[in-house]
Amino acid sequence: MNEHDDPHAHKHPAHVDGLSVVAVIGDGQLARMTQTAAIELGLSLRLLAGTDNSSAAQVTADVVVGDYTNLDDLLRAVDGATVVTFDHEHVPQEHLAVLASRGVNLQPGPGALKYAQNKLAMRTMLAEHGLPVPVFAEITGAHDAGAFWDLVQSRVCVKAASGGYDGKGVWFPGSKQEMIELVDRLLSDGVQVLAEEKITLTRELSAMVARRPSGETKVWPVVESVQEDGICTTAIAPAPGISDTLARTAQDIAVTIAGTLGVTGVMAVELFEFTAPDGTQRVSINELAMRPHNTGHWTQDGCVTSQFEQHIRAVADAPLGDTSPTADYTCMVNVLGADTDPEMGIKARVREVWKRFPEAKIHLYGKDWRPGRKLGHVTIAASDRSPKKLLADTRCAAGFLMHARWEDGYTTTG
Amino acid sequence: MNEHDDPHAHKHPAHVDGLSVVAVIGDGQLARMTQTAAIELGLSLRLLAGTDNSSAAQVTADVVVGDYTNLDDLLRAVDGATVVTFDHEHVPQEHLAVLASRGVNLQPGPGALKYAQNKLAMRTMLAEHGLPVPVFAEITGAHDAGAFWDLVQSRVCVKAASGGYDGKGVWFPGSKQEMIELVDRLLSDGVQVLAEEKITLTRELSAMVARRPSGETKVWPVVESVQEDGICTTAIAPAPGISDTLARTAQDIAVTIAGTLGVTGVMAVELFEFTAPDGTQRVSINELAMRPHNTGHWTQDGCVTSQFEQHIRAVADAPLGDTSPTADYTCMVNVLGADTDPEMGIKARVREVWKRFPEAKIHLYGKDWRPGRKLGHVTIAASDRSPKKLLADTRCAAGFLMHARWEDGYTTTG
Ligand SMILES: Nc1ncnc2c1ncn2[C@@H]1O[C@H](COP(=O)(O)OP(=O)(O)OP(=O)(O)O)[C@@H](O)[C@H]1O
Ligand SMILES: Nc1ncnc2c1ncn2[C@@H]1O[C@H](COP(=O)(O)OP(=O)(O)OP(=O)(O)O)[C@@H](O)[C@H]1O
Ligand SMILES: [Mg+2]
Ligand SMILES: [Mg+2]
Numbered sequence: 001m002n003e004h005d006d007p008h009a010h011k012h013p014a015h016v017d018g019l020s021v022v023a024v025i026g027d028g029q030l031a032r033m034t035q036t037a038a039i040e041l042g043l044s045l046r047l048l049a050g051t052d053n054s055s056a057a058q059v060t061a062d063v064v065v066g067d068y069t070n071l072d073d074l075l076r077a078v079d080g081a082t083v084v085t086f087d088h089e090h091v092p093q094e095h096l097a098v099l100a101s102r103g104v105n106l107q108p109g110p111g112a113l114k115y116a117q118n119k120l121a122m123r124t125m126l127a128e129h130g131l132p133v134p135v136f137a138e139i140t141g142a143h144d145a146g147a148f149w150d151l152v153q154s155r156v157c158v159k160a161a162s163g164g165y166d167g168k169g170v171w172f173p174g175s176k177q178e179m180i181e182l183v184d185r186l187l188s189d190g191v192q193v194l195a196e197e198k199i200t201l202t203r204e205l206s207a208m209v210a211r212r213p214s215g216e217t218k219v220w221p222v223v224e225s226v227q228e229d230g231i232c233t234t235a236i237a238p239a240p241g242i243s244d245t246l247a248r249t250a251q252d253i254a255v256t257i258a259g260t261l262g263v264t265g266v267m268a269v270e271l272f273e274f275t276a277p278d279g280t281q282r283v284s285i286n287e288l289a290m291r292p293h294n295t296g297h298w299t300q301d302g303c304v305t306s307q308f309e310q311h312i313r314a315v316a317d318a319p320l321g322d323t324s325p326t327a328d329y330t331c332m333v334n335v336l337g338a339d340t341d342p343e344m345g346i347k348a349r350v351r352e353v354w355k356r357f358p359e360a361k362i363h364l365y366g367k368d369w370r371p372g373r374k375l376g377h378v379t380i381a382a383s384d385r386s387p388k389k390l391l392a393d394t395r396c397a398a399g400f401l402m403h404a405r406w407e408d409g410y411t412t413t414g
Numbered sequence: 415m416n417e418h419d420d421p422h423a424h425k426h427p428a429h430v431d432g433l434s435v436v437a438v439i440g441d442g443q444l445a446r447m448t449q450t451a452a453i454e455l456g457l458s459l460r461l462l463a464g465t466d467n468s469s470a471a472q473v474t475a476d477v478v479v480g481d482y483t484n485l486d487d488l489l490r491a492v493d494g495a496t497v498v499t500f501d502h503e504h505v506p507q508e509h510l511a512v513l514a515s516r517g518v519n520l521q522p523g524p525g526a527l528k529y530a531q532n533k534l535a536m537r538t539m540l541a542e543h544g545l546p547v548p549v550f551a552e553i554t555g556a557h558d559a560g561a562f563w564d565l566v567q568s569r570v571c572v573k574a575a576s577g578g579y580d581g582k583g584v585w586f587p588g589s590k591q592e593m594i595e596l597v598d599r600l601l602s603d604g605v606q607v608l609a610e611e612k613i614t615l616t617r618e619l620s621a622m623v624a625r626r627p628s629g630e631t632k633v634w635p636v637v638e639s640v641q642e643d644g645i646c647t648t649a650i651a652p653a654p655g656i657s658d659t660l661a662r663t664a665q666d667i668a669v670t671i672a673g674t675l676g677v678t679g680v681m682a683v684e685l686f687e688f689t690a691p692d693g694t695q696r697v698s699i700n701e702l703a704m705r706p707h708n709t710g711h712w713t714q715d716g717c718v719t720s721q722f723e724q725h726i727r728a729v730a731d732a733p734l735g736d737t738s739p740t741a742d743y744t745c746m747v748n749v750l751g752a753d754t755d756p757e758m759g760i761k762a763r764v765r766e767v768w769k770r771f772p773e774a775k776i777h778l779y780g781k782d783w784r785p786g787r788k789l790g791h792v793t794i795a796a797s798d799r800s801p802k803k804l805l806a807d808t809r810c811a812a813g814f815l816m817h818a819r820w821e822d823g824y825t826t827t828g
Contacts, residue, residue: 033454
């Protein structure tokens with residue numbers, strides 16, 4: 001489908017003749033940051049947004065307000081779009097199938113997306129292709145649960161197969177009994193359940209790749225990510241101290257998955273790094289995200305081509321951009337809503353951070369405060385300090401935005 | 415004035431509680447690129463735009479459509495704004511005075527802006543402060559014209575004191591007679607005229623600075639710019655081969671002017687580099703732009719803090735960002751509308767450029783083609799090639815976007 005096929009497509013001044021109309025299903029910070037990349041490319045996104053003041057809708061002129069679980073709303077949003085993409089994995093497969101059957105250009109397509117929507121399908125597919133995944137099994141009752149507990153010698157991680165994010169939908173039961181009770185509860189709630197071996201991690205990595213429908217792929221440097229309470233809070237690129245071999249392995253895994261599953265756009269492969277019995281560092285795949293990803297935010301400020309620009313290029317099947325870093329290390333730390341919103345307003349907090357760190361790039365998503373909510377992130381790209389110092393600085397900056405206090409006790413005197 | 419002072423201020427979902435509402439008078443590419451910077455900072459601009467499909471209005475949710483020469487339209491646009499700034503110099507001083515008298519927070523203020531609006535006032539003020547400017551004089555009749563012609567030994571440049579841009583309003587008469595006729599015509603059209611010595615340029619430079627109302631300033635590396643037919647077409651930063659002394663001199667001039675005139679926000683000081691009689695390289699001031707400037711576009715892709723982000727920070731009186739470059743050299747070339755619009759569509763041209771130069775950053779302004787119109791620019795930041803090669807590559811990329819042909823004869827074989 002191209003923008004001239006449908007004479008009934010609604011025209012909007014946001015879209016220049018001759019350029020793609022890129023529709024994004026979703027209205028969060030990923031869509032918002034994709035919009036800034038789009039604007040510089042001469043485009044502007046079409047959004048399907050839940051409300052007109054959501055993070056992305058605030059900054060987009062062509063907004064369809066609606067519900068991504070409602071087929072009619074989806075159809076309104078994709079009307080006249082050159083290509084349709086997503087800022088989350090939650091559009092129901094049955095609706096994707098209808099859109100695809102009507103010739104809507106979905107990137108990534110339903111066939112790939114299902115592996116981002118269902119962790120059991122994903123693990124099964126990756127294992128079939130010989131890719132490294134933790135030992136896993138679907139759990140359909142108490143018997144399975146107990147057997148799996150014994151199989152992995154009590155090192156168990158239980159997951160909801162779909163619908164989880166930010167660690168919601170991931171559990172580490174402390175006993176076989178606890179596991180059985182958890183599984184029973186989930187199953188009776190209609191949740192599909194899988195269990196996997198709880199890996200003793202060295203750290204978590206992320207290998208990001210972009211792939212075009214016509215096949216070209218480009219990888220970014222492998223990132224180290226830190227999760228706290230299941231939420232990604234920190235990413236540093238490249239992963240400090242990673243061997244060339246391991247980095248290459250991680251990138252190859254990402255490229256292989258993208259090609260095997262026919263993924264288009266940007267994909268993040270979340271990886272566990274662990275020490276193998278022979279003492280070497282290895283990786284095992286955690287999960288896949290088929291969209292820009294939190295561990296790729298650093299690319300906005302530390303890379304020739306950001307993940308957001310690359311996603312647009314990739315889904316539009318345009319040649320991909322250079323993914324070289326522009327500094328030795330780039331660190332990104334999320335700004336999460338603190339348990340209590342500090343008395344000092346966000347505007348004043350931003351100023352304090354800029355005063356101390358003129359090199360800090362502050363990104364805010366236009367969201368109201370709520371404890372634990374991702375409200376923004378801070379990035380510092382640097383070639384003048386160690387990764388350790390960079391991490392400390394960036395954490396300090398993000399910490400101040402959250403809590404209005406310097407975690408390292410810094411004070412200005414004078 | 416702050417955003418909570420006026421309970422009648424119109425609320426718009428684009429503006430998050432507690433953050434600044436930055437209103438921009440103007441709707442061109444400078445406002446558009448300021449909007450992308452604003453979005454990442456958690457803001458969104460309010461615009462006074464001529465039409466809802468102008469370059470910036472396309473990508474902004476809170477748009478007041480109106481005329482910047484109409485006071486009522488200006489008042490509607492600034493209603494409830496924390497700070498008001500500009501993407502051009504053309505708001506009439508009498509309206510600026512009214513806004514200022516009503517307590518509207520204008521940055522830069524009318525007192526500074528008048529020197530960007532009138533080249534005669536600017537030259538007079540700079541000369542009074544002992545800053546280097548070409549020999550100049552106001553021309554009020556044939557007698558003045560003839561005398562000035564003789565004074566500078568026929569090396570004359572005639573300018574309209576106000577209203578010029580992209581070389582419109584600049585003339586180089588070839589004879590005294592031609593000068594007198596030109597001046598007569600301009601004066602009888604009601605144009606205020608100045609004449610200045612036509613400098614034998616080594617090259618043109620641009621020194622950019624940002625200044626906050628409370629006084630902090632930050633400069634960027636000095637840029638070499640190339641004008642063709644009076645239009646800036648190319649900029650490279652830092653200016654290749656510039657001595658530290660000359661660069662420092664240029665930056666000091668910019669800081670001095672900003673402080674002396676009370677400029678706030680970003681200012682570009684356009685400079686002529688020339689060889690003094692003693693053989694040394696010197697600079698003389700051409701003109702001032704009190705806003706983001708074409709010679710600062712390179713900062714989007716080659717600098718820690720872009721001129722657009724810095725402008726927002728400066729006019730909001732927030733601490734300024736680091737202006738370190740992220741590559742050895744960054745080159746920016748404008749994409750101007752060609753005499754005939756090539757048959758190959760812009761989408762296809764973009765793809766060809768990305769295919770050949772994956773490192774090229776393409777910025778398009780959402781404007782329709784018109785010969786000579788600034789439609790976009792291409793930037794390449796690089797540490798892997800000489801400034802000469804970088805210039806050639808960037809020109810080639812921009813040239814393809816304009817003409818759908820490689821100026822260096824490049825062809826893909828295969
Ligand atoms: N098998 C495992 N072994 C050890 N830790 C695990 C395992 N599975 C998950 N975790 C931990 O839990 C975190 C969240 O798991 P997962 O990525 O599956 O959940 P999610 O809610 O989908 O997260 P996301 O926000 O990335 O979508 C992981 O980043 C990791 O820290
Ligand atoms: N005195 C001079 N001597 C030599 N060349 C000059 C002189 N004044 C102007 N020029 C040339 O003409 C160009 C345009 O002049 P100027 O910057 O004053 O005009 P403008 O129309 O205001 O341009 P802009 O688009 O920068 O606003 C300069 O960049 C320079 O190349
Ligand atoms: Mg995860
Ligand atoms: Mg000029």
